[in-house]
Amino acid sequence: MDERVREHAAVLVDWSARIEAGDNVVLSAGPDAHELAVAVAEELGERGANLLATYSSGEVTRAYLRAHDGDFDENPAHERALLEESDVYLSLGGGRNTSATADVPGEIRQAYSSARTEIREERYDTRWVSTVHPTRSLAQQANMAFEEYREFAYDAILRDWESLAEEMARLKDLLDEGTEVRLVSTDTDLTVSIEGRTAVNSAASVVYDSHNLPSGEVFTAPAATEGVVSFDVPMTIRGEPVRNARMTFEDGEVVDYAAEQGEDVIGEILETDAGARRLGELGIGMNRGIDRYTDNILFDEKMGETIHLALGRAYDACLPDGESGNDSAVHVDMITDVSADSRLEIDGEVIQENGRFRWEERGSERTE
Amino acid sequence: MDERVREHAAVLVDWSARIEAGDNVVLSAGPDAHELAVAVAEELGERGANLLATYSSGEVTRAYLRAHDGDFDENPAHERALLEESDVYLSLGGGRNTSATADVPGEIRQAYSSARTEIREERYDTRWVSTVHPTRSLAQQANMAFEEYREFAYDAILRDWESLAEEMARLKDLLDEGTEVRLVSTDTDLTVSIEGRTAVNSAASVVYDSHNLPSGEVFTAPAATEGVVSFDVPMTIRGEPVRNARMTFEDGEVVDYAAEQGEDVIGEILETDAGARRLGELGIGMNRGIDRYTDNILFDEKMGETIHLALGRAYDACLPDGESGNDSAVHVDMITDVSADSRLEIDGEVIQENGRFRWEERGSERTE
Numbered sequence: 001m002d003e004r005v006r007e008h009a010a011v012l013v014d015w016s017a018r019i020e021a022g023d024n025v026v027l028s029a030g031p032d033a034h035e036l037a038v039a040v041a042e043e044l045g046e047r048g049a050n051l052l053a054t055y056s057s058g059e060v061t062r063a064y065l066r067a068h069d070g071d072f073d074e075n076p077a078h079e080r081a082l083l084e085e086s087d088v089y090l091s092l093g094g095g096r097n098t099s100a101t102a103d104v105p106g107e108i109r110q111a112y113s114s115a116r117t118e119i120r121e122e123r124y125d126t127r128w129v130s131t132v133h134p135t136r137s138l139a140q141q142a143n144m145a146f147e148e149y150r151e152f153a154y155d156a157i158l159r160d161w162e163s164l165a166e167e168m169a170r171l172k173d174l175l176d177e178g179t180e181v182r183l184v185s186t187d188t189d190l191t192v193s194i195e196g197r198t199a200v201n202s203a204a205s206v207v208y209d210s211h212n213l214p215s216g217e218v219f220t221a222p223a224a225t226e227g228v229v230s231f232d233v234p235m236t237i238r239g240e241p242v243r244n245a246r247m248t249f250e251d252g253e254v255v256d257y258a259a260e261q262g263e264d265v266i267g268e269i270l271e272t273d274a275g276a277r278r279l280g281e282l283g284i285g286m287n288r289g290i291d292r293y294t295d296n297i298l299f300d301e302k303m304g305e306t307i308h309l310a311l312g313r314a315y316d317a318c319l320p321d322g323e324s325g326n327d328s329a330v331h332v333d334m335i336t337d338v339s340a341d342s343r344l345e346i347d348g349e350v351i352q353e354n355g356r357f358r359w360e361e362r363g364s365e366r367t368e
Numbered sequence: 369m370d371e372r373v374r375e376h377a378a379v380l381v382d383w384s385a386r387i388e389a390g391d392n393v394v395l396s397a398g399p400d401a402h403e404l405a406v407a408v409a410e411e412l413g414e415r416g417a418n419l420l421a422t423y424s425s426g427e428v429t430r431a432y433l434r435a436h437d438g439d440f441d442e443n444p445a446h447e448r449a450l451l452e453e454s455d456v457y458l459s460l461g462g463g464r465n466t467s468a469t470a471d472v473p474g475e476i477r478q479a480y481s482s483a484r485t486e487i488r489e490e491r492y493d494t495r496w497v498s499t500v501h502p503t504r505s506l507a508q509q510a511n512m513a514f515e516e517y518r519e520f521a522y523d524a525i526l527r528d529w530e531s532l533a534e535e536m537a538r539l540k541d542l543l544d545e546g547t548e549v550r551l552v553s554t555d556t557d558l559t560v561s562i563e564g565r566t567a568v569n570s571a572a573s574v575v576y577d578s579h580n581l582p583s584g585e586v587f588t589a590p591a592a593t594e595g596v597v598s599f600d601v602p603m604t605i606r607g608e609p610v611r612n613a614r615m616t617f618e619d620g621e622v623v624d625y626a627a628e629q630g631e632d633v634i635g636e637i638l639e640t641d642a643g644a645r646r647l648g649e650l651g652i653g654m655n656r657g658i659d660r661y662t663d664n665i666l667f668d669e670k671m672g673e674t675i676h677l678a679l680g681r682a683y684d685a686c687l688p689d690g691e692s693g694n695d696s697a698v699h700v701d702m703i704t705d706v707s708a709d710s711r712l713e714i715d716g717e718v719i720q721e722n723g724r725f726r727w728e729e730r731g732s733e734r735t736e
Contacts, residue, residue: 024446029423031402041428045435050444055397055423060409067413076418078392081449 001035004154008131009039012090013047015161016129016205016213021048023087028054033094033133040090052082056091058100065104065112072115083122094133098141102239106268109238113329114273127206131157131213132298141236142294156214156290156299164216165203168286170359171218175199178346181222181282183307185342187230187246192222192282197318209317216287216302221318221325222279225249229309233335236295240265245334253277254311269311275328281310283333284344297333305339305355369403372522376499377407380458381415383529384497384573384581389416391455396422401462401501408458420450424459426468433472433480440483451490461666462501466509470607474636477606481697482641495574499525499581500666509604510662524582524658524667532584533571536654538727539586543567546714549590549650551675553710555598555614560590560650565686577685584655584670589686589693590647593617597677601703604663608633613702621645622679637679643696649678651701652712665701673707673723
């Protein structure tokens with residue numbers, strides 16, 4: 001086994017999920033994440049945690065969903081009970097085909113997602129962490145050779161998270177103190193309120209309310225969105241390519257949208273429920289270890305000199321205690337490149353210009 | 369997908385587990401049982417059952433167990449809760465190496481098994497069915513080519529279960545009426561009491577209290593075992609080959625044992641707990657569709673002209689309502705060939721001689 005697989009497992013278990021003896025852990029493994037699942041199982045055994053492995057296969061899900069009539073039972077009791085009694089949920093992504101569920105009808109997907117709201121809430125109540133094992137299908141999606149992709153993935157994952165967390169704390173402080181954010185870029189002029197919201201210093205650990213590995217972003221829950229935004233970073237959503245999506249917001253809601261490619265998918269998402277037409281997240285990528293787009297949201301949204309917005313569900317960590325933010329069965333991120341012709345303002349003050357924060361020196365790590 | 373994979377899934381879901389809309393189903397898939405898992409997921413979707421897939425990998429289990437100090441938490445709440453709320457548990461065996469857990473120390477195995485008694489009980493309280501997807505590693509264990517093995521496996525699995533159930537009912541009736549069984553064969557002269565016990569017509573369906581696919585055996589829960597038995601069918605137990613094991617029973621308990629190969633494994637099993645030294649099952653193979661030993665208990669014990677005994681746990685279905693039979697964390701089957709120099713008596717009456725039941729015509733399906 002590649003030593004980096006073991007290091008990945010150790011970072012996931014220790015830094016990210018903070019696993020201790022006696023923790024009840026669900027290990028959700030993709031079909032091609034087997035090697036990482038083995039390494040994580042070893043870490044869990046060493047720590048005396050309790051392991052239950054689940055199988056997360058796009059092909060199994062596709063077969064089930066396509067055969068189903070769409071009248072799904074609400075929150076099946078066995079899965080809900082499992083999550084209610086779980087302390088930790090580790091998702092190890094890694095399939096054989098990133099488009100494995102591409103031909104599942106949108107209305108079936110939506111019905112399935114809507115019927116599982118409480119199950120999702122239970123999962124979010126655990127110390128959950130999502131990561132991926134570098135697979136051939138992810139390499140293909142990134143237009144990269146397998147070995148090349150592994151280098152890329154481990155460069156993003158095996159970082160000095162403690163020092164990155166310190167860097168990101170600066171931006172979090174500014175967002176916590178601010179009331180309004182404005183983003184101006186090509187085909188973009190968007191204003192959101194962040195009053196009373198708490199930004200998350202997403203340093204790939206549950207102790208920072210950060211649930212992705214890799215991470216490296218600062219995000220908050222916006223409200224009262226007004227204006228236009230263009231998402232120029234190409235990505236695959238629900239198995240379909242989406243290119244240059246644009247949306248217009250009024251009173252916090254999407255009132256118009258278009259896309260060069262994948263407009264149907266956007267429409268499908270917006271139809272899920274009322275919350276799907278509002279923003280749940282504004283995130284600012286700060287992981288400069290990620291040096292290119294790979295059409296994988298887990299990596300792309302963390303990349304330095306990018307900003308992303310998510311339609312749908314807001315994370316509770318951004319809201320005052322007891323309050324809930326935007327609610328939806330979906331949470332779909334889309335990304336805009338801010339490395340040029342862009343500026344980010346908090347309460348009228350420019351915080352980032354052309355990808356560089358005001359405290360950064362002229363030469364950033366990312367060179368043109 | 370091979371049409372037989374779909375037929376296998378349909379038999380499993382309809383005949384074996386009797387799955388209906390709303391059933392909460394755990395689908396436990398081995399790493400190489402993926403194709404069958406996809407076919408079963410489709411059947412579950414069609415029926416409106418609720419699917420949760422778990423991952424059953426020998427390599428994951430090995431890594432976990434070898435790293436653990438052996439002081440396991442009793443019946444972790446998340447796994448127990450899952451099974452408590454499940455109606456059906458489908459185990460789709462199929463790994464890449466049937467010896468994947470061979471180097472897990474016996475005492476760790478035992479401690480793990482003993483700590484999971486209630487979880488096992490919860491699983492046995494569901495409509496559970498164990499089957500296997502024909503894999504290359506199972507073909508190898510059977511000394512067969514992959515394609516050849518698939519033919520063998522589907523011949524055993526895709527049978528006319530309804531008519532086999534009728535054939536087996538005859539033997540069940542004799543066992544239910546009888547009080548004592550005697551088996552005489554090479555190096556074997558064993559007597560057990562079956563008074564008050566109910567035989568199971570194991571026709572591969574939960575409605576017959578039969579939980580294996582393929583099946584095709586009639587079994588009961590013996591008591592008061594006395595005598596000597598020799599298990600001449602070669603098999604692999606816990607990843608280790610066992611050859612010609614012999615045991616002597618007094619007052620129902622193993623008092624002496626030996627084996628040409630695998631004696632350590634037998635010893636390890638007997639040490640698990642008090643119940644591991646007593647028999648939990650006497651089974652009579654009646655599936656003449658299985659025409660050779662393949663070193664896989666799921667098939668071997670069902671083969672016509674064989675008889676098997678299990679150390680450990682008895683199945684409740686064989687006991688009067690409210691009574692429990694032999695209790696143990698283990699249930700380990702071993703097989704003896706009764707096709708020659710053998711006879712089986714119930715209360716002194718010969719029921720089977722040299723593999724042929726007294727009601728069978730001279731020429732059985734299995735020819736010498």
